[in-house]
Amino acid sequence: MLSKLVSIETLKPKLKEMRFLLYLLQKNKLTKLALYVAVGLFLVALLAPFIVPYASHIRDEANPSNKLLPPSKEFFFGTDELGRDVFSRVLYGTRISLNTAVLSVGLALLIGVPLGAIAGTIGGWIDEVIMRITDIFLSFPPLLLAIAIVSVMGPSLQNTMLAIALSWWPWYTRLVRGQAISLKERKFIQAAEAIGTSSYKIIFGHIVPNTISPVIVQASMDMGGVILTIASLSFLGLGAKAPTPEWGLMISTSRNYFLNAWWYSVFPGLAIFVTVLVFNLLGDGFREILDPKTRKN
Amino acid sequence: MKTYFEVKNLKINNQTFEGVPTVLDIDHIEIQRGKTYGIVGESGSGKTVLALSILGLLQCPPGEIESGEIVFEGENLLKTSNRYMEQSIRGKKIAMIFQDPMSTLNPVFTVGYQIIQVIRKNQRLSEKGAYKKAVEMIKTVKLPDAEDIMKKYPHQLSGGQRQRVIIAMALACGAELIIADEPTRNLDVTIQASILKTLKELQKKFHVTILFIANNLSLVSTFCDELAILYKGKIIEHGRVRDVLRNPQHDYTKLLIRSITKDTLSKDKRKESKEVLLEVKELKKYFPVKKKFSKKEGVWVKAVDEVDLTIHKGEVVGIVGESGCGKSTLVNTILNLHQPTGGQVIFDGNNMFTLKKNELRKVRKDIQIVFQDPYWSLNPRWLVKDIVAEPIKVHRNLDEKSLLKRIEELLEMVGLPKEAAFKYPHEFSGGQRQRIAIARSLAVNPKLVVLDEPTSSIDVLSQAQILDLLDDLRERLELTNILISHDLSVVNYMSDRIIIMYLGKIVEYGRSVEVFKNPLHPYTQALFNSIPDIEKEGVESLATIEGNVPSAINPPLGCRFHTRCPKVMEICKEQLPEMKCIENDHYAACFLLTKEELGKKEVYLDINKSHKDKS
Numbered sequence: 001m002l003s004k005l006v007s008i009e010t011l012k013p014k015l016k017e018m019r020f021l022l023y024l025l026q027k028n029k030l031t032k033l034a035l036y037v038a039v040g041l042f043l044v045a046l047l048a049p050f051i052v053p054y055a056s057h058i059r060d061e062a063n064p065s066n067k068l069l070p071p072s073k074e075f076f077f078g079t080d081e082l083g084r085d086v087f088s089r090v091l092y093g094t095r096i097s098l099n100t101a102v103l104s105v106g107l108a109l110l111i112g113v114p115l116g117a118i119a120g121t122i123g124g125w126i127d128e129v130i131m132r133i134t135d136i137f138l139s140f141p142p143l144l145l146a147i148a149i150v151s152v153m154g155p156s157l158q159n160t161m162l163a164i165a166l167s168w169w170p171w172y173t174r175l176v177r178g179q180a181i182s183l184k185e186r187k188f189i190q191a192a193e194a195i196g197t198s199s200y201k202i203i204f205g206h207i208v209p210n211t212i213s214p215v216i217v218q219a220s221m222d223m224g225g226v227i228l229t230i231a232s233l234s235f236l237g238l239g240a241k242a243p244t245p246e247w248g249l250m251i252s253t254s255r256n257y258f259l260n261a262w263w264y265s266v267f268p269g270l271a272i273f274v275t276v277l278v279f280n281l282l283g284d285g286f287r288e289i290l291d292p293k294t295r296k297n
Numbered sequence: 298m299k300t301y302f303e304v305k306n307l308k309i310n311n312q313t314f315e316g317v318p319t320v321l322d323i324d325h326i327e328i329q330r331g332k333t334y335g336i337v338g339e340s341g342s343g344k345t346v347l348a349l350s351i352l353g354l355l356q357c358p359p360g361e362i363e364s365g366e367i368v369f370e371g372e373n374l375l376k377t378s379n380r381y382m383e384q385s386i387r388g389k390k391i392a393m394i395f396q397d398p399m400s401t402l403n404p405v406f407t408v409g410y411q412i413i414q415v416i417r418k419n420q421r422l423s424e425k426g427a428y429k430k431a432v433e434m435i436k437t438v439k440l441p442d443a444e445d446i447m448k449k450y451p452h453q454l455s456g457g458q459r460q461r462v463i464i465a466m467a468l469a470c471g472a473e474l475i476i477a478d479e480p481t482r483n484l485d486v487t488i489q490a491s492i493l494k495t496l497k498e499l500q501k502k503f504h505v506t507i508l509f510i511a512n513n514l515s516l517v518s519t520f521c522d523e524l525a526i527l528y529k530g531k532i533i534e535h536g537r538v539r540d541v542l543r544n545p546q547h548d549y550t551k552l553l554i555r556s557i558t559k560d561t562l563s564k565d566k567r568k569e570s571k572e573v574l575l576e577v578k579e580l581k582k583y584f585p586v587k588k589k590f591s592k593k594e595g596v597w598v599k600a601v602d603e604v605d606l607t608i609h610k611g612e613v614v615g616i617v618g619e620s621g622c623g624k625s626t627l628v629n630t631i632l633n634l635h636q637p638t639g640g641q642v643i644f645d646g647n648n649m650f651t652l653k654k655n656e657l658r659k660v661r662k663d664i665q666i667v668f669q670d671p672y673w674s675l676n677p678r679w680l681v682k683d684i685v686a687e688p689i690k691v692h693r694n695l696d697e698k699s700l701l702k703r704i705e706e707l708l709e710m711v712g713l714p715k716e717a718a719f720k721y722p723h724e725f726s727g728g729q730r731q732r733i734a735i736a737r738s739l740a741v742n743p744k745l746v747v748l749d750e751p752t753s754s755i756d757v758l759s760q761a762q763i764l765d766l767l768d769d770l771r772e773r774l775e776l777t778n779i780l781i782s783h784d785l786s787v788v789n790y791m792s793d794r795i796i797i798m799y800l801g802k803i804v805e806y807g808r809s810v811e812v813f814k815n816p817l818h819p820y821t822q823a824l825f826n827s828i829p830d831i832e833k834e835g836v837e838s839l840a841t842i843e844g845n846v847p848s849a850i851n852p853p854l855g856c857r858f859h860t861r862c863p864k865v866m867e868i869c870k871e872q873l874p875e876m877k878c879i880e881n882d883h884y885a886a887c888f889l890l891t892k893e894e895l896g897k898k899e900v901y902l903d904i905n906k907s908h909k910d911k912s
Contacts, residue, residue: 013680013721187674191737194632195688196661209678 024289031285037278045095057084058092060243068261078263081253086264089245090271096246097275100161101226105219107165112172113215117207119173120180122199131177134170142167143229150238157246160239164226175218179211213290221283224276231272247272300368301330301506302474307365309346309355309530317361321346321530328506328523330473333497335509335521335538337553339756340727343530344510348478350375351508352393353382369474389419392472394480398459402451408462409447412469419470434465437502439495455846457488464496468503476508481516485619485846486783490827490839493520497836512756514553518542519829520836526550542831556761557786557831574745574777575608575631580640582623582630586850598849600626602801603640605876608745613771613778615792615809617785617824621846623801624781628747632664633657645744662692665738669750671730675722681708681733682718688740707736712766728759735766739774746771747779752787764790785828789813797821800849800857803876807883817885820858856888864889 025031049055063083071078077086119130137145142164149163183189184207192202231248233239240246247268254265309321321343328334338344349355351367353374367374374386395401403411412431416422422430428447435443438461451459460480467475477496481489497520500507511517517524518538525535526549533547545551581604583597601623608614616624629635631642633649642649647660665688668674675684685704689695695703705715711732722730731751738746751767752760768791771778782788788795788809795809797818805818816822826840833839842861847853853860859869866888874886 013719013724017721187668187670188676190634191666191668191674191734192676192687193634194661194664194666195737196658196691197687198691201691206676210676212678 021289025285028285028288030281031288034278034281034285037274038282041094041098041275041278044091045098048092048095052085052088052091054085054088057088058243058245068257068264070261071263077267078261080250080261080264081257086250086267089250090247090267092245093247093250093268093271094275096157096240096244097227097230097272100157100164100230101223104161104164104168104226104230105222107161108168108222109172109215109219111165112169113176113208113211114204115169116173116176117180117203117211120177121184121203121207123181127177130173134173137167137170138174140167143232146229146233147236147238150233155238155241157240157244160230160233163233164229168222168226171222172215172218175214176208176211179214180207183207183210213286217283217287217290220279220286224279224283227272227275227279300327301370302326302328302508303366303368304347304351305366305368307347307350307367308363309343309350309365310361310363311346312359312361319363319530320360321350323347323365323530323532326525326532326535328474328508330506331500331504332523333500333507333509333521335511335517335524336527337511337514337517337524338527339512339758341756342527344512344527345478347527348393348476348508348510351476352387352391353377353379354387388415388470388472390472391474391476392467392470394460394463394467394475394477396479396482398456398463399451401463402459404451406450407447408449408451408454412447412462412466415466416469430469431465434469435462437468437499438462438465440465455488456484457492460484460492461495464492464499468499468505472505474506474508476510478510479512480509482511487619487823487827487840487842489516490829490836491841491843493829493836494839494841496520513829514757515557515828515830515833518831519833519839526553539834553757554831556757570610570612572610573607574610574612574645575606576641576643577604577606577631578641578643580604580627580630580642581638582626582635583638596850599801599852600849601630602852604798604801604803606796606803606806608777608779610744610777611775612794613780613792615780615782615788615795616798617782617788617795618798619783619824619846621800621849622798623849624798625749627798628666628749628779628781632661632666632747658691662688662741663744664747665741665743665745666747666749667731667734667738667751670754671722671727671734672754674734675730677722679722680718681720681722684722684733685718685737685740688737692741703740707740708733710739710770711736712762726759727755728763731755731759731763732766735763735770739770742774743776745777745779747781749781750783751780753782753784760787767791785813785825786830797824800846800852802857803886804858805883805885807885811880811883815883817879817883817890818858818887819862819864819889821885823863856886 025035044051052058061082061084066075066079066083068081069075069079075085075087077090080086080089115130119127145167146160146163149166150159153159153162189202189206192206197205230239231246231251234246234248235252237252240249242249250268251265254261254268257264304323304326307321307323308319310317311320326334336344336347346355346360350360350362351374355362362375365375369386369391374382377386402408409428409431412434413424413427416427416430420427432443432447435446440446440458440461446454446458446462454462481492484492496507499505509517509521521538523536524538524541525532526541526547527533528549534541534545534550541550542554545554580601582601583599586596586598604627606614616627618624626635630637631649633642637650644660645663647656649657649660652660682701682704685707686700689700689703701718704718708715708717713729713732713736717725717733722733725733748767752763755763764787767778770776778791780788780791792809794806795812796806797804797812797820799820805812805816805821812821813825816825823840823842827842829839847857847860855871856862856869856874859865862869868888874888876884876886877890878884879890
């Protein structure tokens with residue numbers, strides 16, 4: 001009973017904090033718009049199988065009679081070379097792109113954040129080793145590294161995710177390490193040390209929660225980049241495979257019909273454009289809100 | 298006679314999360330030309346908002362000027378365009394000296410370049426003429442080696458020197474009204490005294506008017522002709538300094554005056570214990586100065602150099618000194634937060650430096666620390682209950698229920714409501730946060746609590762309450778305290794014994810009553826006399842010590858203080874004076890206090906007198 005009470009009590013200040021963030025968010029119109037669109041995108045991704053008009057078109061179903069029809073009331077975004085509804089496929093693509101992006105960024109965070117926090121807090125040779133490894137990873141262009149990894153492990157969506165996570169984590173390590181080094185000088189870390197708190201608890205109890213804001217900003221900006229990378233890899237044939245309605249893959253196939261079926265490439269392209277833009281705007285907005293300088297009150 | 302500067306019915310609001318509160322509501326301020334007007338107020342009372350709105354630099358939004366006038370030489374500054382302010386008011390007629398000179402100076406340009414820029418922007422002078430003028434201005438503010446200073450970058454100067462450069466810049470462009478927003482806040486008291494003196498002299502020389510803003514009533518009352526007391530955005534009292542001090546009307550003013558004229562606690566009740574709790578023997582802490590490309594060794598910052606001290610159970614020992622004297626390093630080394638370079642620390646029978654990791658953790662339970670700044674010493678992402686519970690979780694095993702009970706008990710003990718447990722630190726004021734920090738330090742029943750400037754970053758009213766709380770807790774829980782502070786009144790109020798440090802060495806120690814009554818070391822005397830208090834009239838009464846604190850990298854040979862000592866002798870430059878017992882339990886390290894001369898009391902009197910003559 002008591003523990004339940006505690007958890008409710010603990011939640012209250014968190015809610016208050018959230019309300020404050022929402023208030024700040026409201027003041028920035030562009031961010032607010034981006035947030036609405038992003039929430040919409042996530043909803044679409046979640047509900048895609050239920051809301052698409054032609055669920056069967058997601059798979060490899062062919063309707064030769066409807067081949068390459070221009071946008072109409074029946075098919076909002078027209079149809080592709082197999083007569084499938086492009087609108088349904090673009091909507092479903094949202095699910096695939098966001099899913100992959102969230103998982104890859106999540107995996108990258110899972111690797112990068114603890115490593116950065118450990119490197120920054122403990123320092124010494126551990127820092128040296130971790131940072132040199134990240135330097136090596138950072139010296140490859142991320143796309144090339146991802147291509148290399150995919151070509152070794154074979155093209156599939158899972159491998160693409162893994163590849164992106166592996167090429168992305170060093171950025172978080174660097175970010176968090178820098179934060180950790182400056183946090184280490186804060187008095188509450190010294191206070192924890194004086195109390196006798198173990199380094200493990202200092203790193204994961206004190207340092208990591210305080211690096212969250214810049215990490216959220218960076219991660220939401222990176223979502224856009226990751227979605228682009230996934231699309232690029234699929235475009236090159238190193239990501240999703242044929243019937244999957246992945247945006248990059250759709251554009252890749254549509255190249256052959258580009259001249260007489262503009263809708264086939266334009267709508268997946270627009271979807272990529274909107275998603276990336278929204279995440280970039282969101283990242284900028286988050287930066288403004290979470291910047292400690294504006295949050296002194 | 299026309300008023301020089303006037304603020305009428307100024308009302309400023311601030312848009313926030315929870316509505317639009319009025320942050321400043323001033324009926325009337327009037328400043329005569331050539332006078333010094335002081336505004337006293339605690340943090341958040343609207344001092345800086347006022348300064349910024351005079352210069353038209355207030356951020357709107359979130360700020361919002363609802364009504365009012367700021368009249369300067371017959372012109373309403375709030376009605377003028379930003380362009381006009383930029384071209385003919387800001388920096389030309391009204392200049393501002395900020396708290397932190399580092400933020401005003403551009404770190405990538407030399408000081409000389411920046412002064413010349415300011416001069417050339419305001420006066421039609423050739424490059425050479427401006428250079429000459431700049432050198433002249435640097436000399437005016439009493440900086441040595443003006444030509445040399447011109448070539449330096451801001452980071453190469455000390456805080457006091459930087460503040461002088463800012464004053465030089467303000468005067469160079471011919472400002473008539475200078476707004477000084479806590480110009481000496483980050484400076485040591487001896488430096489503060491000399492800056493204030495310079496400012497006062499220059500004020501007379503250049504006939505400028507000064508609006509002096511600070512949170513320290515004694516400082517303002519020493520420096521200004523007239524003062525106003527700002528409380529929650531309102532001027533609650535104003536008038537000539539003496540009138541306000543002698544006959545305060547408002548309750549807040551009375552409280553403020555009482556808080557700085559506090560006597561010492563009656564310490565007679567404290568029973569003296571012979572039991573030694575902490576013994577420090579020849580403790581040294583040197584920091585290596587890193588030079589990347591040379592392997593030359595032996596360059597060290599001698600932050601703490603051969604310090605001995607003994608602390609008995611139940612005592613409060615105050616450590617006093619200017620910033621950089623090593624007082625914080627000393628404590629951190631005692632706590633084993635820094636690796637010591639040499640020496641021993643014996644706490645409660647344990648040698649702190651030879652303990653194994655596990656044993657050290659157990660001993661740490663008995664030593665807790667309360668840091669200076671409660672804004673940075675509490676993790677902003679943790680709830681108060683988690684902050685207070687941290688030491689308990691480390692050192693004891695309690696189930697959720699009894700943990701919560703213990704937390705509530707601790708919060709109650711430091712005078713906070715139970716509900717505080719479920720809030721974040723930023724929802725509390727400075728004083729309340731310090732209470733949280735105190736609750737945390739008491740959570741595991743320590744024997745020794747180190748108070749590192751416990752009151753220096755909270756407002757005056759809470760200061761007195763925190764000190765009383767600390768004293769009460771000390772008595773109830775039978776604590777021993779080490780109190781570090783640069784505020785002598787705090788140390789005098791709290792401590793049984795006092796230690797005075799200069800550049801890594803102890804120069805004097807003894808029972809605080811005696812040290813305050815009869816300071817022996819020339820440094821102690823100067824330190825005591827450089828602190829403004831409301832009894833002192835005018836900055837002329839403050840003592841200053843010439844020169845800057847030497848670098849601890851290569852501390853001067855002989856007595857560390859000889860470079861600035863007014864009574865320096867040949868022997869001081871060659872030999873280190875030993876710590877000698879002068880009278881019962883009062884020790885000092887100075888050659889003036891030799892055995893032969895101990896018989897003649899005049900020696901100290903002489904030092905005291907000559908010092909007063911000097912200042």
